[in-house]
Amino acid sequence: MARRSRVRAVATAVAGALALMAGLFGTGPARAEAADGVRGMTVRFVEHEIFIGTEPANAFVAYRWKVAGGGAAHHVHLAVDLSGVADFAEPAPSEHCDGNLCTLDLASATSDSHAITLVPKPGAAIGSSGTVTVSGTASDATVTGDRLTLTNGKTQLKVSESAEQLDQVPGDMLTFPLDVWNTGQLPAAKGVELRIDTTAGLHLQGSWANCRDVSASGRGGHIVHETLCDFPTPVEPGRQYALSSPLRVKVGDEALHDKIYYVVTPLTGAAPANGPGTPLTLVPNGVMPSDGNHEPSFTTYVDSVNHADFAVTGDTVTGRRGGHATLHATVVDRGPALVEDLLDDDVALDVLVKLPLGTKATKIPHDCYPPGTDGSYHGPRMGLTTYECSFTDPAPGDRHVLSFTVAIGPRTPAVSTGQVQTLEFFKGFDPDASNDSAALILRLAQGGSTGGGTPGGSGPLAGTGFGGGWIGWAAGALLLAGGVAVALSRRSRGGN
Known part of the structure; x- marks a missing residue:
């Protein structure tokens, strides 16, 4: 009797909860139509x-x-x-x-x-x-x-073009004259604003009362410097204006592939107060050209002679057959040039790692994959002998240590050699080839090994030093593990 009372109480509570949910959320077409x-x-x-x-x-x-x-x-x-x-x-x-x-x-x-x-x-x-x-x-x-x-009617501003600059070297001073004109029907009555963006290897020279440096955060396109200049000079339709002095840009030690970008837009309010120095101004420069740039912006690319350097360092370790060893390869971006591709935001330095003969990987770094694949690869990565490792957005001063733990096969030579080598991701990216590769050396310890092997063994792993002897060693380990599992199972059943 008490049990039936508890059941009825639970049923009543559930019905109440369902009624509450129906009231809150609706349970039929009438509610949906009201919504x-x-x-x-x-x-x-x-x-x-x-x-x-x-x-x-x-x-x-x-x-x-x-x-x-x-x-x-x-x-x-x-x-x-x-x-x-x-x-x-x-x-x-x-x-x-x-x-x-x-x-x-x-x-x-x-x-x-x-x-x-x-x-x-x-x-x-x-x-x-x-x-x-x-x-x-x-x-x-x-x-x-x-x-x-x-x-x-509209204000339609344009800026002049500049020729590409090639084969520059750090310390060079580049000059960019700049003209502005208006192909629209309405004047830029309150004046114009000029924005100047540069990448890491280019440094705008000078300080003007009407210009200010602003944060380039979030600009993208590898832009790291941004300067705004306000000119409260009306830009009339059909007229051309020139900067009172050309822009001067110094090529820095970071230079390799760089660009300077400038764009003009109409001022919509009063020009703000800016930094020290004399103002940079716009001065009348005749009528607008009949055939010129048709955009309010322009990008000039500047290429410099490459003096970037990537260096790799190898490692020498000692181990025993049937055991494990860890090899460390070091990759350093020695700069000073910043290696980047202005047309690609996802630039990476790739390094090829070949493990010593007779070994296979049991633990590898996070960003290493079978050669020819990338981060989208989802297959097995362990047990291989060759890997390609990637470092995104390489920058001067970066240092990466690649640690590979390897299993040493029963037929591994007394001295086995692998290699770490940088890969070229565009032509001439590292002119100093003397430090682009290094050896990864495994020496067997004196006193024999923890497992034997049959010389000239056959099988799919024979070429790597993991032949029939290695398979026998692995099979024995599996049998031992199976016996332990059976014993544990029996002990478990006996305790129940």
């Missing part, structure tokens, strides 16, 4: 300030929509209202719009995007500006719209 009734959908412009430029002579108005909380909204009607810019802009002929209204109807929507193209009306005044809105409705969602500002 659909309050679903929200947002429509947002990708950009909120758009200009109709000359390259190309149009503007792309893109917007995205997303339904909150998952699921879909149904019978969606979206509308882009152009009446606020109708005096100077209209949809391109290819767009399916009715007057100043461009619509999009969707049977269902979750998240996606759409864009329309606007062009200036003939004779539209440069500088005209207005508002574009997007709104919408849905049968089962509340749609929240957005707005943007559209202007007829």
Whole structure:
């Protein structure tokens, strides 16, 4: 009787818990339909300030929509209202719009995007500006719209190009004249900002009142130095301006493959106060070129004569047949040049390790794999005799110790030699080849070995010194392990 009472109590508690969960999360279609009734959908412009430029002579108005909380909204009607810019802009002929209204109807929507193209009306005044809105409705969602500002005309800044610099050496001083011009219809009324980025081997010279060094963290592309210069000089359409003095860059000891990158953008506010020194200025330099760079940025590559050096050191150890030994190979980046590939962020120095004849690996470093494979390799790595090890982003001063524990076979020679060697990942990356390889030597200890072997043994491991004698030794070890397991099993059963 007491047991039945406890069962009923448990059943009652479970039923109560299920009822609570149903109340919280819903258990049927009626609840789901209620959730659909309050679903929200947002429509947002990708950009909120758009200009109709000359390259190309149009503007792309893109917007995205997303339904909150998952699921879909149904019978969606979206509308882009152009009446606020109708005096100077209209949809391109290819767009399916009715007057100043461009619509999009969707049977269902979750998240996606759409864009329309606007062009200036003939004779539209440069500088005209207005508002574009997007709104919408849905049968089962509340749609929240957005707005943007559209202007007829644009500031389109360009910078001059510089020739590649080749065969530089540390201490060289490079000069980069820089011109800026405006191919747009609107001036950069408040002036422009110049950003100068350099890699490790290039050092911008000089200090100016209107320039400041900023952190290059997160810039990527191997950029380590970044300088910003603000010029409160209006840059008018059709005019060219030059720096009051060219940029001077010194080639440092770290130089090998380097680049300098510069980009100009319109200033949107007052130029901030900066460092000491006289200001670097922009001075008028005639009309803009008819055939020049068509971008507001440019990258000049600088290659220097290589004076990087990688050195490897081997090891000599003593062991016995049937035993184990640990060999240590050392790899050092002696610099001073920084070896990197500007077109690849994932640069690695590879080292080839060949273990002494008659041994096989039982423990290897983390970043070592069978030759020709990489970190994506998931096969067996132990028991091999040759490995390729990788060190990502090598830098001067880096030191890596590679430790390999090997099993010594029964037919290992009295003196067995392997090798560690750096591998070339681009031509001429290490001009000093005298220290690019070293020996890994295993000497057998005096007094014999812990296991014998049959000279000239056969089998798949015979060529490595692990022939029939080694297989017999391993089989004996397995038999011994099996006997111990049986004894332990019997003892376990006897104790129960």
